[in-house]
Amino acid sequence: MAWQATQRGLEVAVIDDPTPSSSSRVAAGLVTPITGDRLALSWRWSEFYPVCNALYEHAQRSTATDFWHVAAAWRVFQSDPERERFFHRWWSEEGKREMAACGITLEPMHEDQLLPFRAPRGGFSMCPAGRLDTRAYLDATAKHFRSKDRWYSMRLDCNEDLKVAPDRVLVPRLGLQGRIMVLCQGIAARTNHWFAGLPLHPARGDILELSTDASIPAVVHHEAWVVPVQSASEPNDHSRCRRILVGATYDRQCLDTSVDHSTARGFRSELLQRWNNMLAASTPSAGVHDPGYCEASIGGDGYEVSVLRHLAAVRPASYDRHPLIGPHPTEPNLYCLNGLGSKGSLMAPQLANLLLDCMLENKAIEPSLQWRRREDKTRGDDDLRSDLSRPPKR
Ligand SMILES: Cc1cc2nc3c(=O)[nH]c(=O)nc-3n(C[C@H](O)[C@H](O)[C@H](O)COP(=O)(O)OP(=O)(O)OC[C@H]3O[C@@H](n4cnc5c(N)ncnc54)[C@H](O)[C@@H]3O)c2cc1C
CATH class of the missing domain: 3.30.9 (D-Amino Acid Oxidase; Chain A, domain 2)
Incomplete structure (x- = not known):
């Protein structure tokens, strides 16, 4: 979020408690085009991948650090139906056209090419696939913003430390104030009242x-x-x-x-x-x-x-495995970016972009990404639904 905001010319401050057991610090940081039993293209791959690739390359250049690696990844078939699904889905003329359209290359691999793995049914390689060394990325990010006096390494008590005024958000304990605050707290979001209704399914x-x-x-x-x-x-x-x-x-x-x-x-x-x-x-x-x-x-x-x-x-997963982003229902200067589930490395950069579009250009957050979509659905109220898709009034 901080990198994307900076690229839009905003001045940012980051408050983070760098706990070693945060999801991001433990994650493998894999960015994979074909996932799951159905061998489907990862959700919104063509939209998310170019943005994450560009963002991590930018962050690498800005910090002179090496944490983003793009290379082919292999997948080993686990069953005969899975193998058949691959050839049916991706090795047909239509599948090959789709591959080209999404900028991915899938190549069948023979058992011998997959050593030292047990692969009697073979497998395939997929390219591009990425790996973000998340700890190196977060450490480099912290160092970068710290060098600009923009990094606060501490745990905030969001219920006490965060004050919201009509036109700004304040953290008096740090002497900070800004026009907008985005809470990117992962699972810890459940401990404060601002986004208490966040439908996390960890x-x-x-x-x-x-x-x-x-x-x-x-x-x-x-x-x-x-x-x-x-x-x-x-x-x-x-x-x-x-x-x-x-x-x-x-x-x-x-x-x-x-x-x-x-x-x-x-x-x-x-x-x-x-x-x-x-x-x-x-x-x-x-x-x-x-x-x-x-x-x-x-x-x-x-x-x-x-x-x-x-x-x-x-x-910090959600019930439908899609992200949870958007503004607070009554505090238009407060936003959340959460629900990244198992795909934070791929999705976070573009989700940050969509939030910035909402904040800066009043663009609506689409319903499938809105953090209140579940509550919205249970109420079944069309008026409320259209209210929520509208960006907050300035
Ligand atoms: C074992 C494992 C493997 C994974 N592998 C992958 C993978 O290969 N690829 C992938 O894309 N994703 C993977 N993930 C998922 C990935 O970790 C998440 O999608 C993503 O990291 C979530 O990021 P986040 O910033 O929302 O939450 P977090 O990583 O939890 O970060 C939240 C941060 O906010 C801080 N914070 C919270 N509250 C406060 C407060 N009040 N004051 C100050 N700081 C606060 C926390 O300390 C933390 O640093 C994996 C996860 C796990 C557990």
């Missing part, structure tokens, strides 16, 4: 960082996704990576971020099990057992593998 996610002898040349979507983690010394050499991320679980029952209780240990075992299932039997690192957190283990052929880290966070 989901915990766990990921593991493993060290492995298996050579992982690309981001791979299999029983789980696997991400080779680049090190600074070898920025473009994925094949020599030995640290990887494996994820993610999706759970709506356990909504804390602890990795120490029995439920969390269950998530860790689930991910290790998936990792074992994904590898071809000949892969040295296949067969990781979980001897306990952070301890090394011996894989199938005597290679050392270990769980380096287990991380968990709660995704």
